[in-house]
Amino acid sequence: MTQTINISPLTRIEGHASIDINLDDYGEVQDSRVNIMSLRGFEKFVEGKPAEELPRIVNRICGICPWHHHLASNKAVDACFGAQVPGTGQKLRELMHTISHAEDKLLHFFFLAAADFVIGPGSDYEVRNVIGIAKSNPELAKKVVKMRSKAKMLMENFAGKAIHPVAGVTGGFAKPLQEEERKQMLSEMRELLDFALYTMDFAKNEVFPQYMDTIESLGVIKTGFIGTVNNQGAMNLYDGNIRLMKPDGSFSEFSPQDYTDYISEHVEPYSYGKMPYAKAWGEGFSLDRNDPKGIYRSNCLARMNVVDSIPTPKANAELQEFRERFGRPAQATLLYHWARLIEEVYACERAIEILQDPEITKEDVRSQVEPKAGRGVGCVEAPRGTLIHDYSTDENGLITGANMIVGTTHNLAPINMSVDQAAKSLIQEGHVDETILNQIEMAVRAYDP
Amino acid sequence: MTVKIAEEWLNACSGCEITVLDMGDRLLEILEQVQFVHIPALMDHKYYGQLGDKKHLEIPSADVGIISGGIRNQEHLEVAQAMRDSCDLIIAIGTCATHGGIPALCNSYKNQDILDRYYSTCSTDIPREYPSQGVPELLDRCYALDEKISVDICMPGCPPHPDQVYSSLISLVQGGMPDLSGKSVCDVCPTIRKGKGQVRELRRFLQTPVYEPSEPLDEMRCLLEQGVLCMGPVTKAGCGGDKKIPRCISARVPCRGCYGPVKFDGNPLLDMLNALTSNGIEFEGMDELTSLLRFAGAHNLLQNKGL
Numbered sequence: 001m002t003q004t005i006n007i008s009p010l011t012r013i014e015g016h017a018s019i020d021i022n023l024d025d026y027g028e029v030q031d032s033r034v035n036i037m038s039l040r041g042f043e044k045f046v047e048g049k050p051a052e053e054l055p056r057i058v059n060r061i062c063g064i065c066p067w068h069h070h071l072a073s074n075k076a077v078d079a080c081f082g083a084q085v086p087g088t089g090q091k092l093r094e095l096m097h098t099i100s101h102a103e104d105k106l107l108h109f110f111f112l113a114a115a116d117f118v119i120g121p122g123s124d125y126e127v128r129n130v131i132g133i134a135k136s137n138p139e140l141a142k143k144v145v146k147m148r149s150k151a152k153m154l155m156e157n158f159a160g161k162a163i164h165p166v167a168g169v170t171g172g173f174a175k176p177l178q179e180e181e182r183k184q185m186l187s188e189m190r191e192l193l194d195f196a197l198y199t200m201d202f203a204k205n206e207v208f209p210q211y212m213d214t215i216e217s218l219g220v221i222k223t224g225f226i227g228t229v230n231n232q233g234a235m236n237l238y239d240g241n242i243r244l245m246k247p248d249g250s251f252s253e254f255s256p257q258d259y260t261d262y263i264s265e266h267v268e269p270y271s272y273g274k275m276p277y278a279k280a281w282g283e284g285f286s287l288d289r290n291d292p293k294g295i296y297r298s299n300c301l302a303r304m305n306v307v308d309s310i311p312t313p314k315a316n317a318e319l320q321e322f323r324e325r326f327g328r329p330a331q332a333t334l335l336y337h338w339a340r341l342i343e344e345v346y347a348c349e350r351a352i353e354i355l356q357d358p359e360i361t362k363e364d365v366r367s368q369v370e371p372k373a374g375r376g377v378g379c380v381e382a383p384r385g386t387l388i389h390d391y392s393t394d395e396n397g398l399i400t401g402a403n404m405i406v407g408t409t410h411n412l413a414p415i416n417m418s419v420d421q422a423a424k425s426l427i428q429e430g431h432v433d434e435t436i437l438n439q440i441e442m443a444v445r446a447y448d449p
Numbered sequence: 450m451t452v453k454i455a456e457e458w459l460n461a462c463s464g465c466e467i468t469v470l471d472m473g474d475r476l477l478e479i480l481e482q483v484q485f486v487h488i489p490a491l492m493d494h495k496y497y498g499q500l501g502d503k504k505h506l507e508i509p510s511a512d513v514g515i516i517s518g519g520i521r522n523q524e525h526l527e528v529a530q531a532m533r534d535s536c537d538l539i540i541a542i543g544t545c546a547t548h549g550g551i552p553a554l555c556n557s558y559k560n561q562d563i564l565d566r567y568y569s570t571c572s573t574d575i576p577r578e579y580p581s582q583g584v585p586e587l588l589d590r591c592y593a594l595d596e597k598i599s600v601d602i603c604m605p606g607c608p609p610h611p612d613q614v615y616s617s618l619i620s621l622v623q624g625g626m627p628d629l630s631g632k633s634v635c636d637v638c639p640t641i642r643k644g645k646g647q648v649r650e651l652r653r654f655l656q657t658p659v660y661e662p663s664e665p666l667d668e669m670r671c672l673l674e675q676g677v678l679c680m681g682p683v684t685k686a687g688c689g690g691d692k693k694i695p696r697c698i699s700a701r702v703p704c705r706g707c708y709g710p711v712k713f714d715g716n717p718l719l720d721m722l723n724a725l726t727s728n729g730i731e732f733e734g735m736d737e738l739t740s741l742l743r744f745a746g747a748h749n750l751l752q753n754k755g756l
Contacts, residue, residue: 006501011493014463020583035583037524040460041563043570045554049740052655056705057743060551063464063608111470111491125493131480142477149473160700161688162471163464163608164707167700170655175701176662260572267568267576270583274573285574368656390571396736397653403570434499441493 002027003430007437010034012112012129013449014064015408019440020270021423027430029423034416034444036273046402051077051371051393052170054402058389059164061406064107066164067100067155068382068407069389071238074168076389079257079376081170081397083369088362089172094238095354096159096167097380101237102192102347103151104383105300105340108448109199110144113337116442117207121214122435147195154188157181172366179361186355193314193348200318200341208338217425219333219418219443221289222247224278224296226410227303228381229253235307235315235346237381243306244278244296249329251306252280256379259388263405266294266413275413276405289417298385298410299447300339305329310342312349318342333418336446371397382407384448408449418443452622455511456488457532459525460552460591461518465543466490468608475615482622486511496528508535513621517543519553519747520592524585533598538621540602541594542614547605548709549747553591556751557739560587593747604629605685607707607744612690633711634681634704637693639667642674650731651678660701666694672703679703680741683720685711706744716750718742 002025008018016037024030042061046054055073059066071093078085085093111130119128119136127135134141152162158181159167159174167174177185208215225245230236233243244262245251254262265274266285277285277294286293296302305328310316319342326335354360371393378389385407392401422443426436458466466488470476486509487494496506506527508514514536520526533539544550555563564579594600604617604627617627635642654677660669673679681695685708688696697704710717718741725732732738742751 006497008496008501009489011489011495012491014490016458018583033583037522037584038460039563039567039584039587040521040552041555041558041567044558044563044566047566048737050653050737052653053705053740057551057554057740060462060464060607063462063467066462066464107467107470125499129492131485131491134477134480138477142474145470145473145476149471152471153473156696160696160698160702163467166697166702166705169657169702174657178663263572265570265573267574267580269576269578269580272580272584274568276572363662366657371653371655398736401571403572405572432500437500438493 005432005437007441010441010444012115012445014062015449017449019419021427023427023430027428029427032420032423033270034412034419036271036412039272043402043404046399049399051080051391051397051399054391054399055168056166058404061404063163065100065104065382065384065407067096068380068387070165070168071097072378072380072387072389074170075378075380076376076391077170077378079378080374080391080393081369081372082374083171084367085172086364086367088176088359089365091354091357091360092173092177092365093168095351095360096155096165097238098347098351098354099151099155099189101383102196102344102351103148105344105347106144106148106151109337109340112448113445116438116445117211121439121442125434128438143195147192150188151192154185158185169366171369174366176363176365177361182355182361186352189348189351189355193345193352196341196344196348197314200345203338203341211334215332215334218439219422219446220331221292221333221414221417221421222331223292223414225302225305225329226296226298226386227306228379228386229307230311233308235303235310237347239380242379242386244280245306245329246281247329256388257377259377259405265405271412273409273412276410277413287413287416289421292417295413295417296410297414298407299336299383300343301330301336302385303381304339304342310346312346312353315342315346315349318345333443333446336448340448384408385410408447411447411449415444415447415449452483452513453486453511454483454513454515455486455508455532455536456490456515457517457528458490459516459518459529459546460521461543461545463490464608465517468611469614471611472615473611479615479618506531508532511536512538514539515542516540516546516594518545519549520588520594520597521552522585522587526588526597529594529598538601539598540604541600542604543609544605544607544707544709544744546594547603548745549591549593550607550744553746553751554743556590556746557753559753560589591747596747602627603713605709606688610688610690613687630686631711632686634684634686634688634695634708637686637689638671638681638695638698640669640671640698641667642671645728648674648676648730650676650734652676654678654703658701666699669701672698677703680706680717680721682724683711683715683717684708706741709745714748717745718750
């Protein structure tokens, strides 16, 4: 081995990671690794804490998707204590969950990923970013910044905190929605839906067509997929059964509380992050791209593949078009960007549906709860994938054990495979330049880790 | 003159970076007056040169360095020191940077306990050895920034309110210093307080406090006076931004101290117990007290029980 290329830090992603690519004597890629650099140990330090406090502690796992941790955690605590959440409490939780999805996708597409397409993968790093977009297309930037901030402020105005939320509480939601607030939210969500549809058209007409070759080649691997479906097999981001699909499109479906029968987590020596794999397939774990074992992917592309349909009309029309073009399951990694924008449409449509539900302003939002011993699994679809919180409590309702499988971790093994594919196809005879290294990062960025 | 800014995230969740983006239109106004030279969340500047071929970690020189997160591993330490070397002024943004934040809850445990737990949960194939290749070694615990490098401005908050980030950045751009008030959450909380002596003991937050949903906050009785533990008395104000009203209270839930202690070197656990005692409120029956230090576990306030 003559050379190691180190991309550090990985940028315009949401966590801490680096890539090592080892070249052999001939300058060809021998192997590559994605190092996940951070380990905080939430599973340990939540032990002994009152379970009802966890939704306000574990949301700090991620400042981008704190609502999803907050709500998965609330569901797990409800299950430990046997709490019955009133219907309106559930709906308010789903409302916040769904608006947060809508905001997150705008963040990723415009602030993190778009520069690679709008400014170009090989342009100077000083302008290949959202600041570069703001300078070259100020009108679009203004609109994006305004829309994203609208979604965040809408959550803050109703639920107090938008980042590291507090309004989900054991047994339900902390406060009911007033009619005036509902009207205001509904009108703002309609604006967001218009913007989601604009973004979908903008991407389909002006962004993706220029990059179809890249989309069909960069970081492409063949894997299974995971995601949540409702009782009709359709998309729901807040609640349902988990569907685990094999690379050939066949799938099994299970209740989140049985997740350990289907999923295990493998540990590699070069990453603090664990790599979940499909234990239920009985083939073990392997990152070998020619013969991968147990590998499946999560996040929006996975959800597009596992659901039979999307229960809102505009997003469903987009899904059908997507499926006609790319098949089911679609495997091309950069299609994550496309899938993300379809989900953006769904999230806005679904939030509007919930806001039009006559029960949404009812005052019965929380039931009284007594702490007790139990075990509870709480699961939601976070933007980055199926998010599982699994807690056990003692008779005082203090945490005795916690296990969490975080959305992005499902994708850590596939990200390694996509980086390997990108590095091997782009680096030849030792030639490396900034464009190539950024293209390798684009294969990671699609996953929005 | 354009102000050059470098930004880094260490043992953090990225919430502080997102709060910067949450400034809305004001973000574009700021971007006209500053130049980012390094910010991994948004920009592709690399530590070891753009081709990764340099030996030493480099941060471009900047007028202002903004750092979120505490220091938990060797890479955080190296990056923090490089930021200090390259920046004239260092701002610690967020409670993780100023006081350790939630991740400093790990300071109650040894690293070995944390690794043993994480790599042996019910869904994990227990490895023969823990990861050590290409990943930074953990330090013995989680430190606030000022325990390892000198810090010029501390802006706590989990995360700080975008209004506060905006006003602080504008003051810096104009050559001034940000005004980060020393009041407590109670000082700015509009709920009704009737005085001490009416509550004898506290209960856990498992039922809704008494309030009328259609009435504003200043018609609701103080949550502490309703017998719910609220960290308002010992927590720094500021979370409400320009509106001032504490964010958690506006959601009708009690404060948990995310802005850190009112006085920078306060101890929220001891200060809170003192406040309860002086109001004649019993806390002996509370099931757990470490949580009162959940945002301020650095600076040796939370220590490994095994020592």
